[in-house]
Amino acid sequence: MGQKDIISMIVNNDVRALQVFFSDVAGNEKQVTLETNDINNLMNNNVWVDSSDVTGLLNICEDEYLLKPDLKSFRLESLNGNGKKKAIFKCTVFEQNGSLHELNVQSVYSELCNIAKNTGIDEIDFFKVNFNNKNVLPIIKNKNN
Numbered sequence: 070m071g072q073k074d075i076i077s078m079i080v081n082n083d084v085r086a087l088q089v090f091f092s093d094v095a096g097n098e099k100q101v102t103l104e105t106n107d108i109n110n111l112m113n114n115n116v117w118v119d120s121s122d123v124t125g126l127l128n129i130c131e132d133e134y135l136l137k138p139d140l141k142s143f144r145l146e147s148l149n150g151n152g153k154k155k156a157i158f159k160c161t162v163f164e165q166n167g168s169l170h171e172l173n174v175q176s177v178y179s180e181l182c183n184i185a186k187n188t189g190i191d192e193i194d195f196f197k198v199n200f201n202n203k204n205v206l207p208i209i210k211n212k213n214n
Contacts (some may be wrong), residue, residue: 072112075143079108079156088110089136091162101136104123105185111158135167136160150173 078084089111101118103111110116115134142159145204163169 070140070143072140075140075156076108076112078145079105082145082154084154084156085200088155089116089138089160090157091136091160105156111136116160133165134202135163135165137163155168 078089084105087105087107088100089103090100092098101107103116107116114135114137118136119133138158138160140158140159141142144157146157147156147157161169204207
């Protein structure tokens with residue numbers, strides 16, 4: 070489903086709120102609710118969130134970051150069971166310079182994939198994160214174990 074289809078569904082279903090979800094590096098799900106008239110900003114990758122506005126992020130990050138929606142994650146849900154709807158999106162967190170934000174779990178996974186490729190590993194199932202020194206290490210299973 071493309072941007073135009075999603076915007077049309079939001080307008081035609083009288084959606085009252087946009088709920089955007091993202092995960093931090095520890096896998097904790099965070100969420101921000103936007104007004105429906107912010108849909109064009111969300112679709113055009115122009116939604117910036119100040120870390121101080123999201124519980125638990127101020128300790129990790131002191132900047133604004135960009136939320137880019139995954140259009141495949143879009144769905145409509147009932148809002149408080151009253152017949153009104155909300156639109157839900159999962160988003161990826163990016164730095165101001167356009168790179169994946171370090172607090173984003175996808176950023177960690179991307180780093181792990183690079184480590185794996187450089188060491189000849191095809192796939193990583195588990196990893197260990199040391200938050201004190203920001204090290205991310207893949208846990209490699211021996212095929213004989």
